[in-house]
Amino acid sequence: MKVLLINGSPSKKGCTYTALCEIEKELNISGVETEIFYIGKKPIRGCTACAKCLELNKCVFEDDGVNVALGKADKADGFVFGSPVHYAGASGFITSFLDRCFFAGSDRFAFKPGAAVVSCRRGGATAALDQLNKYFTINNMPVVSSQYWNMVHGNTPEEVVQDLEGMQIMRALGRNMAWLLKSIQAGKEAGIVPPEPEERIWTNFIR
Ligand SMILES: Cc1cc2nc3c(=O)[nH]c(=O)nc-3n(C[C@H](O)[C@H](O)[C@H](O)COP(=O)(O)O)c2cc1C
Known part of the structure; x- marks a missing residue:
């Protein structure tokens, strides 16, 4: 069993990473393998709506990590998407990244549990969380929750570890993810x- 944790911050080892590591630790204690995937800080294109992915089953653009992540998503059993809060939303990086991942490869994520976590200095966390949770809820994915909304507060990793409640929320989330993965596995068995x-019905409003 493996969980892919996507770090959607431009900072490789920043606050979002700190939160993801706390989740990762708990997953590992529960016997779940993990990988943290950093999407980097080079430009990531938004989806150009070319729809070539419908033929290719991957994104037409190879100059960033989207197709690499899709390859990893294929083999993963669960996902955690992490982002800093930027202007009360998810980061532009992860928004572009996930738009293309889900447009090109939603089948790799479907029916696998997902959780979103956000890190902010002060405000906008719930809006960012709502945004990220929408990738799961349009794609048949069970959403994993914690004992509170999945957020940590701080402007530096040192501040985030002082958010004791936030760190505890991350640990509970890791345990809940492990429990759900094991339940799904037991169900499969x-x-x-x-x-x-x-068969899919598509109506662009009622026509
Ligand atoms: C462009 C930008 C916009 C930000 N907007 C917000 C915001 O709306 N609310 C907030 O509380 N913090 C905001 N912050 C601060 C970050 O969310 C916060 O420092 C976060 O913990 C950084 O996580 P990271 O180290 O993983 O990038 C913003 C930071 C940047 C760079």
């Missing part, structure tokens, strides 16, 4: 598989 989808 008992013959419970993801539901068969109906």
Whole structure:
């Protein structure tokens, strides 16, 4: 069992990373493998809506980590998306990154549990969290929660570790993710598989 944790901050080892590490520790204690994937700080294109991914089953652009992450997502059983709060939303980096991941490869994520976590200095955390949770809830993904909304507060990693409640929320999240993954695995072993989808209906408003 493996969880892919995506660090959507431009800072490789910043506040978001600090939160992800706390989740990772708990997952590892519970016997779940992990990988933290840093999306970097080179430009990441937004989705250009070229729809070539429908033919390629991956994004047409190879100059950033989107297709690398899709390869990793294939093999992962669960996901954590982490982002700093930028202007009361998720970072532009992770927004572009996840838009393209989900447009090009939503099947790699479907029916696998996901959790979003955000780090902020002061405000906008719930709006950013809502934004990230929407990738899960449009894509048949069970959403993993914690004992409070998944956020930490601080402007530096040193400040984040002083957010004792935030750190505890991250640990509880890690344990909840491990529990759900094990439950899904036990279900599979008992013959419970993801539901068969109906043929997709697309209506661009009512026509
Ligand atoms: C462009 C930008 C916008 C930000 N906007 C907010 C904000 O709206 N609310 C807030 O509390 N902090 C804001 N911050 C501060 C970061 O969210 C905060 O320092 C975060 O913990 C940094 O995480 P990181 O080290 O993983 O990047 C902003 C920082 C930057 C660079």
